[in-house]
Amino acid sequence: MISLTSPVETRAHGWPAGAKLAALCAATVVLFATDALLWHGVFLALTLGLYALPGALFLRTGVVRLKPLWIFAAVILLWHLVTADLLAGLVIVMRMMTAVALANLVTMTTRLSDMMGVVRWLLTPFRAFGLRTDVVELAMALVIRFTPVLADKGRMLALAWRARAVRRVGWRIITPFAVLAIDDAEHVADALRARGGL
Numbered sequence: 001m002i003s004l005t006s007p008v009e010t011r012a013h014g015w016p017a018g019a020k021l022a023a024l025c026a027a028t029v030v031l032f033a034t035d036a037l038l039w040h041g042v043f044l045a046l047t048l049g050l051y052a053l054p055g056a057l058f059l060r061t062g063v064v065r066l067k068p069l070w071i072f073a074a075v076i077l078l079w080h081l082v083t084a085d086l087l088a089g090l091v092i093v094m095r096m097m098t099a100v101a102l103a104n105l106v107t108m109t110t111r112l113s114d115m116m117g118v119v120r121w122l123l124t125p126f127r128a129f130g131l132r133t134d135v136v137e138l139a140m141a142l143v144i145r146f147t148p149v150l151a152d153k154g155r156m157l158a159l160a161w162r163a164r165a166v167r168r169v170g171w172r173i174i175t176p177f178a179v180l181a182i183d184d185a186e187h188v189a190d191a192l193r194a195r196g197g198l
Helices: 017-033 037-052 056-065 069-082 086-108 112-129 133-164 170-194
Strands: none
Touching (some): 017 037, 017 112, 056 086, 069 086, 133 170
16 A cells, blocks of 8 residues: 655645645636636636645656546547537646646645544534445545556556556556455455454
């Protein structure tokens, strides 16, 4: 498992997780309140400015983490180009990029334990209905931590395939990828059982 928190210390690292998540929610509401391309350009530029404030390393790390979005952006733009509504496509792409970049910024400057503390506080009322909040917290933490690990394993499988075969990767790595994911899940289950289970 890996930590998604940036090792580059920023002022935002010291801010309360609840305040950052509330600001993220407010920013997302603002993003969906307008359809003006100019405003979305301003929002995206401001977000990139926030990434640039702590320095080049922080900016580079943040931009690299957003790389998977370019595929979705390309598909959305292509679709809106075909439907002759490129302006709407640009607004959607900029909105998506800004929202995900802001969420990534919160992730990079907030420890997972602090985020889980906010989730625990938000789920407290549901304990009265019998919800085991500790299980929900653990599930969320595992998803957040293992998503990049599984993505890396998928990349490694694709590289291994390319090194040994001339044909494109495609669907052929799905089975080995599923086996790797199940193997990781079994290791985590064993570790949880060894520590007393849930």
